[in-house]
Each structure stands twice: as structure tokens, then as C-alpha cells.
Amino acid sequence: MWKKSVNKIWKEDKENRLFVLWFLGMAVYYGFRMFCLTPWYDELYTYYYFISRGPVYAAIHWPLPNNHVGYSVLSGFLNLLGSPVLGLRGISYIAALANLILLYRIGKKGFSKGWSFCCVVLYSSMNLVNQLAVQGRGYTLAVTCLLTAVCMLQKIGRKEEETKQDIKYYVLFSVSLTLGLYILPSSVYWVIPVCVAGGLFFLSYKKWKPLVHLVISSIAAAFHTVLLYAVIWLAIGSNLLSKEEGGVFCGQSHIGIICSAPFRAARTGMDYMLATPYIQSVERKGYLAELAGWYRSLFDLYYPKAGAVLLAVTAAGILFAILCGRKEYKEGSKESFFLLLLPAVLLLMMPLFLTVQCALPYFRVFSYIGIPVAVLLCMLLQFAAGKNPFPFSGRHFLITACTLLAAALLLSKGYNGEYGMTEHYAKDAFDRTAFGKEENLCVTDCYQQYLLKFCYNIECENTSIEEADTVLLHKEIISHQDEGFRWEFYHTYDTVPWDIIESRMAPVYENEEYVVYKRK
Structure with missing residues (x-):
């Protein structure tokens, strides 16, 4: 039965065949990068102090903010296989390939024929995405969590009525948010917008039961995230209290302190974590001008020397998503409406968060922005192909051009230099x-x-x-x-x-x- 299904999908859908070929090519490409590029400082530091010491050690230590704890814990298990390369970068390699599959599946539910493949091509050819793809850090895995959460929202949203079996979608949605925050606390930049996008979608179609379940799943994710970080707070707090000269707990064992004063230990550990914030805050005066320059530099990292153009196209894409989304909503096309709503919310809430915080975080934190940018680019290209005045197929021409350009970028010298x-x-x-x-x-x-x-x-x-x-x-x-x-x-x-x-x-x-x- 399953063989017939696979054969049908393979033979009847040319887009699937194109995706499989691209996927296999990227699997080889990422494998080459994983084994041939020397790890840079952050990767080596993570391996030396956390991954190589096992998952338990990684789960209870926090020497630096934004330590990618969740990634180190998972990699600690993989490192037990005995290969340091797999231990350091194996999780990222798997996540990078999973991202291609998830993005393709998401696009298939909202794009017309061919454009889901094009979206994957545009995303995987972004330089920032490519540089982080197989690094032994948590950025790529965090994007996997984002895409998984979006897939679950699509699964929930397309159903007219809920059944008991749908609980698995809410569980996976909640787990995705939890793991994303456990991997990177800065995942909050996409966690909140994804929840908002899901909430707006359910509100738009008056799906009250899914909306309530979405809120409960989000609260559960927040609760479980606190529990995971509480382990670190207890470990740090007990360590600090045991070394506090003249303190009540000086010289006591960590377990003894945790058992006798768990709240004191947790509070001490939490205060230590919050005292070394990850966010790069700047002065409020002149912030907007700095933010504009920061945005251009960020978008330059997606496609080299195209930051200003890409930024303008993305802004146009947001406006297009709002206008076109309204049309899709009126026509009752739920999947297309959601695919337009999601990137608009992700991209519009990002500057809102940054302005409130008055912060300019590291660019690599926002590698996930490549997802909504790629989706909007494909939406615009799909629209342009439909208005094609030439006798040849605009869709075939644009998708072929994007694929060739992406391949050229991925094989270029600028994309394949050493990290450090x-x-x-x-x-x-x-x-x-x-x-x-x-x-x-x-x-x-x-x-x-x-x-x-x-x-x-x-x-x-x-x-x-x-x-x-x-x-x-x-x-x-x-x-x-x-x-x-x-x-x-x-x-x-x-x-x-x-x-x-x-x-x-x-x-x-x-x-x-x-x-x-x-x-x-």
C-alpha cells in the first residue's frame, strides 16, 4: 500500500522529484561542510565544556548567557557514539535537512505548483542560513522547532471539527515551543509571534475551541520551560551558596543545599543568570537610526550585497501579504491565508520587540527570519509569474532562474570559507x-x-x-x-x-x- 502511495507521489508530481533531488544534493553539501570545515571558537568551547562532558553535565551548567543548553544536552547523547564531529554537529546536520522537508510541506499547503520547491531553494541559499546550517550551535535546531510548531498549526487549522486524536498536534506544538526556548532563550522572538499568528488565525475563523487549546498549549510550554531552566538555577544557586564565605551554606554539598533550601538556591541561580543578560542593549538616543543600519546589515547576510534591495522587497512583501491575505480570507482559502498571515506577523513583531528592548542582538539570532522572507519572496514571484506578458511560462522561467542562482551561490567561494x-x-x-x-x-x-x-x-x-x-x-x-x-x-x-x-x-x-x- 505504502509503495503505491510513494510511487504515485513520485511519478505524478514533478515538484516532488525536484525537491528530492535538491534535498539529496543539500545532504551531500551539508555533509561536506560538517566534516571539512574546522569548528570555530564558539563550537569548540561548547564541545570542550559541555558536549564532551555528557548530557547531564550540559543540563546543569550555565557559565555564559544563551548557552544553547538544549542543543548541548541532545548533542551530549549523540557524542556517546564516539565521533566528535557527529557529537558536535550531528544534531545541526539532521535539523538542517529536516528544515528543508518541513518548509516544503508547509509551502505545499499554501503555494501553487512549483513554488514550494522554489521557497526551499531560496531559503537554503541564504548565506546566514548556510553558515549556521551545520555549526555545533542551536540556531538551526531552533528553526526546526519553529517550523514544527507552524506545521502543527496548519494541521489544526485545516480541520473543520476537532477529535480526540488532535491532541497530539497540540502536544507537539507545545513541545516545539519548549525545546525552542530551551535551546535558545532568544527563541522568544519567534515563539510569541507564532502563538499570536495562530491566535489571530483561529479568531478570524471563530475557532474558539482550538484557540483555547492553543492558549493552554502555550502556557504549558512556558511552564515546562521554567522547569527545565529551574534545574540550571538550582545547580548554579547551590554552587554559589556553597562557596559563599561566611554564609549559612558555606561548605555544604549541592544536594544538601537543594534539599534544605530549594527556593533560595533557585532564586540565587536565577539572579545570577539575569545578571548576565544576553541582549545587546544600546542607548535610546539615536536608536532608530542604528536599528535601520542594523536591519540592512542583517539582510546583507541573507544574500550578499543585496541587503537594501531585499529589505525593500520584504517590506513590499509584507504589504502584499496583508492585502492578499484579506482577499484569501474572504474567499475562504484557509491555508493560503495562514501562509500569508504568518510571515507578516513574524516580520512586523520583530522590530516591535527590538524597539521596546532598545536592543541590537547578534545577527545569528535572527537566522529564522529567512523563513518568512523566503515565503514572501515566493509569494511575490508567484504573483509576478501570473502576470507574465511573455509567450513562455513565467513560472518555469523564474523557478529555473532561482534554482541556478541558488546553486551558484552555494558553490561560490564566499559561501564556503572557513568559519575562523x-x-x-x-x-x-x-x-x-x-x-x-x-x-x-x-x-x-x-x-x-x-x-x-x-x-x-x-x-x-x-x-x-x-x-x-x-x-x-x-x-x-x-x-x-x-x-x-x-x-x-x-x-x-x-x-x-x-x-x-x-x-x-x-x-x-x-x-x-x-x-x-x-x-x-
């Missing part, structure tokens, strides 16, 4: 140098320390050069560049024992950033 050059050259220096675990190693910067753990499963915290058999020195240290000293370095020119380097060691390899010395 210092990390790349440090790894190159290690790979070109013969050393064993029995050697006395030392690390002169954090890149070396984290790469030794990731690439060779060697934990080295020794920074003393005197007794080392192999030493990597960055050229900024060697050239005595004290101005603008990099915090990643454990040594300066003055702290390096040059007499030992010159008398007992010899340079054996050099690249653009590092010189490798080995004991004679």
Missing part, C-alpha cells in the same frame, strides 16, 4: 606535526586547548613551555604585537622563555598564523 581562520591554522599546525599522547604538550592559546580535545581527545591545560616537547606559538606573540592583545592567548612575548625556545627547540613547521617548535 585562526582555528583553521591551529588545526593545520597540529595535523602537520607528529606528536603522541605520551609527549609533554603545552597550549599557548585556547584554540589549541579546545582543538586537542576535539580532534585528538587530549585534555591539556598545561601552559608551561619550559618542559614541553611540542609548542605552537602564534605569530602575533612572536612578533611582539602587544597592542590589541588577544584574550585567547595564554602568553605574551615577554612571558615566553625565549632562551629555552632558541637553545632546546627548533621550528619544524610554519603556516600563515602559527610556528611549531619541537624539542631537539
Whole structure:
């Protein structure tokens, strides 16, 4: 039965065949990036301090804000397979491919033939999306949660009457919101708009029962998110209280503190977390001008050097979505109406949040904006194809042009450079140098320390050069560049024992950033 269904879908729908080919191509492309690109600092830090130490450790530690806890926990399980690359980037790889499938399914319910595939192509060819796709961070997985939540809203919204079986959609919706917030607290930028879009959709069609269930699911997601973070608050709070000199709990065990004073421990941990906020707040004066420049820089990251044009087209797309959405609503086309409502709400609420906060967060937080932008672009292209005055098919021409342009971008040099050059050259220096675990190693910067753990499963915290058999020195240290000293370095020119380097060691390899010395 299922074979007939698959054959029917494959043979009768050319768009499905195109999507499968693109999907397989992206699977190979993402696989290449996963294994061939050197992890950059944030990835290496995450692996060294969280993923490599297991899911339980990752679930109870919070040394820095926006630590991608949920991602580290899931990756901690995958790391048990024994491959550091899969442990660090495997979850992102799976999520990146899942995003293509989910976006395609979402588009199929609202676009006319061919445009769902085009939407996937436009989204996957965005540079910011591509750069984050297989990174060992939580951004790609958070987008998976967003798309899953949207899929559940589509499932609920298309039904005329609810049944008991529909509870699974609300559960998955709630789990998606919870996991999204557990992966990234900044997922709140899309969690609230998705809930608002769902609420507006149900209100528009007077679906009171689904609306109530949506509210309950959203409240449940908030509650479960608090519970997950409460574990971290208790762990942090008990640790701080046990180290508080002269305090009532000084010297006590963490478990003892949690059992005897759970609310005190949770409050202490929560205060610590809130004292190191992730949001990059700026001065209110002149904020709107800064926000405009920030928006252009963000949209430049989607398609290189096209930020201003893309921003203008997106603004036109929002207006188009509002006008066209009204028409689709009157005609009773629920799926098309929702597909127009969602990107409009996501994009309009984003500047509202930022203005209220007076903040300019890191651009990578908003990689999810690629979803509504791609949807609006396809809506505009679909409309333009319908107004085609030429004798040839406007739809075929535009989709083919988008696909070729996307492929060219994905294969271009600008899309395939290393994430961090210092990390790349440090790894190159290690790979070109013969050393064993029995050697006395030392690390002169954090890149070396984290790469030794990731690439060779060697934990080295020794920074003393005197007794080392192999030493990597960055050229900024060697050239005595004290101005603008990099915090990643454990040594300066003055702290390096040059007499030992010159008398007992010899340079054996050099690249653009590092010189490798080995004991004679």
C-alpha cells in the first residue's frame, strides 16, 4: 500500500522529484561542510565544556548567557557514539535537512505548483542560513522547532471539527515551543509571534475551541520551560551558596543545599543568570537610526550585497501579504491565508520587540527570519509569474532562474570559507606535526586547548613551555604585537622563555598564523 502511495507521489508530481533531488544534493553539501570545515571558537568551547562532558553535565551548567543548553544536552547523547564531529554537529546536520522537508510541506499547503520547491531553494541559499546550517550551535535546531510548531498549526487549522486524536498536534506544538526556548532563550522572538499568528488565525475563523487549546498549549510550554531552566538555577544557586564565605551554606554539598533550601538556591541561580543578560542593549538616543543600519546589515547576510534591495522587497512583501491575505480570507482559502498571515506577523513583531528592548542582538539570532522572507519572496514571484506578458511560462522561467542562482551561490567561494581562520591554522599546525599522547604538550592559546580535545581527545591545560616537547606559538606573540592583545592567548612575548625556545627547540613547521617548535 505504502509503495503505491510513494510511487504515485513520485511519478505524478514533478515538484516532488525536484525537491528530492535538491534535498539529496543539500545532504551531500551539508555533509561536506560538517566534516571539512574546522569548528570555530564558539563550537569548540561548547564541545570542550559541555558536549564532551555528557548530557547531564550540559543540563546543569550555565557559565555564559544563551548557552544553547538544549542543543548541548541532545548533542551530549549523540557524542556517546564516539565521533566528535557527529557529537558536535550531528544534531545541526539532521535539523538542517529536516528544515528543508518541513518548509516544503508547509509551502505545499499554501503555494501553487512549483513554488514550494522554489521557497526551499531560496531559503537554503541564504548565506546566514548556510553558515549556521551545520555549526555545533542551536540556531538551526531552533528553526526546526519553529517550523514544527507552524506545521502543527496548519494541521489544526485545516480541520473543520476537532477529535480526540488532535491532541497530539497540540502536544507537539507545545513541545516545539519548549525545546525552542530551551535551546535558545532568544527563541522568544519567534515563539510569541507564532502563538499570536495562530491566535489571530483561529479568531478570524471563530475557532474558539482550538484557540483555547492553543492558549493552554502555550502556557504549558512556558511552564515546562521554567522547569527545565529551574534545574540550571538550582545547580548554579547551590554552587554559589556553597562557596559563599561566611554564609549559612558555606561548605555544604549541592544536594544538601537543594534539599534544605530549594527556593533560595533557585532564586540565587536565577539572579545570577539575569545578571548576565544576553541582549545587546544600546542607548535610546539615536536608536532608530542604528536599528535601520542594523536591519540592512542583517539582510546583507541573507544574500550578499543585496541587503537594501531585499529589505525593500520584504517590506513590499509584507504589504502584499496583508492585502492578499484579506482577499484569501474572504474567499475562504484557509491555508493560503495562514501562509500569508504568518510571515507578516513574524516580520512586523520583530522590530516591535527590538524597539521596546532598545536592543541590537547578534545577527545569528535572527537566522529564522529567512523563513518568512523566503515565503514572501515566493509569494511575490508567484504573483509576478501570473502576470507574465511573455509567450513562455513565467513560472518555469523564474523557478529555473532561482534554482541556478541558488546553486551558484552555494558553490561560490564566499559561501564556503572557513568559519575562523585562526582555528583553521591551529588545526593545520597540529595535523602537520607528529606528536603522541605520551609527549609533554603545552597550549599557548585556547584554540589549541579546545582543538586537542576535539580532534585528538587530549585534555591539556598545561601552559608551561619550559618542559614541553611540542609548542605552537602564534605569530602575533612572536612578533611582539602587544597592542590589541588577544584574550585567547595564554602568553605574551615577554612571558615566553625565549632562551629555552632558541637553545632546546627548533621550528619544524610554519603556516600563515602559527610556528611549531619541537624539542631537539
